[in-house]
């Protein structure tokens with residue numbers, strides 16, 4: 425069976441874009457969940473109640489997304505949760521949702537690959553004008569099936585014929601995914617080129633989740649900003665250079681692929697996996713015209729930069745940034761981008777989305793960000809202009825995923 429990689433960004437910042445190989449067992453998963461409950465429920469509960477320091481309940485503050493319609497380009501929906509997802513979408517102006525990866529099941533027993541893809545695909549069939557799905561490889565097959573690299577392009581084509589609008593690569597690629605000989609598979613490994621070539625031929629975009637919070641790649645010591653989490657969960661650290669490549673290597677490998685396959689539109693999720701360093705992400709966007717990013721589960725990190733820098737980044741790349749939240753509807757419970765898995769009320773979900781509108785649209789100061797598990801700082805709104813907001817909320821994802829094809833207007 426597939427088990428999960430417990431680094432918090434799997435469950436926390438990216439929930440389960442990060443399904444992993446074998447060394448992690450159910451016990452660690454349970455420990456992780458306990459940890460999340462103990463450390464985050466308090467903060468999350470305060471945040472989801474919508475109470476800022478000033479006591480304003482911004483779930484009632486009347487902020488609406490400019491333009492009145494939004495594509496959430498980074499969601500996770502499992503088959504049993506389609507109705508709930510649609511309800512929350514209806515309540516928050518999310519006219520269309522892009523399910524960013526084929527992940528199904530209930531935490532901690534989630535699974536990816538064909539089984540997940542075809543189950544979700546079936547469940548969303550009646551809602552083609554509301555939801556679309558990425559195909560996602562189960563990279564553990566590369567280790568267990570010597571013929572995986574030959575089969576992979578046809579697996580993708582079959583999924584696209586069944587309705588996949590794009591391909592999503594989980595962060596395991598480059599970091600932990602191994603081939604039949606047990607060697608790490610680099611993101612720019614030529615054995616993967618036939619997959620990218622097939623994506624190009626099929627005319628679908630390709631999404632990558634590369635890297636993880638910088639802190640998890642840094643030495644594990646008291647100076648590490650996530651020292652407490654890492655002390656409790658050393659398995660979340662990728663700092664062991666005998667096991668894991670450095671973050672810079674992963675980024676360089678991914679960029680090699682983007683540059684080699686110029687006809688493919690790529691999205692590097694979570695602000696390119698490097699929201700800590702907007703200068704570097706800007707450099708990539710300048711160098712690679714076929715690259716976009718999304719905002720999923722990174723409003724907190726984005727808000728750590730001065731509001732003027734956040735504004736400049738969004739304003740300059742307003743044609744290349746897609747709005748996404750990482751809102752996850754797992755079979756057992758939901759995750760608002762990062763943090764505890766629980767059954768959120770419609771009010772709590774409305775508040776989660778409202779914080780996004782508030783960050784992007786207002787110049788409000790010092791309010792809670794949407795993912796308190798990532799840190800307890802406050803953020804300032806960046807107050808983007810209407811034209812930029814409409815692109816980020818709608819136009820960019822609409823064009824990127826060619827949603828005219830699926831009848832979305």
Ligand SMILES: [Zn+2]
Pocket residue numbers: 438439440441498499500524720750
């Ligand atoms: Zn995600």
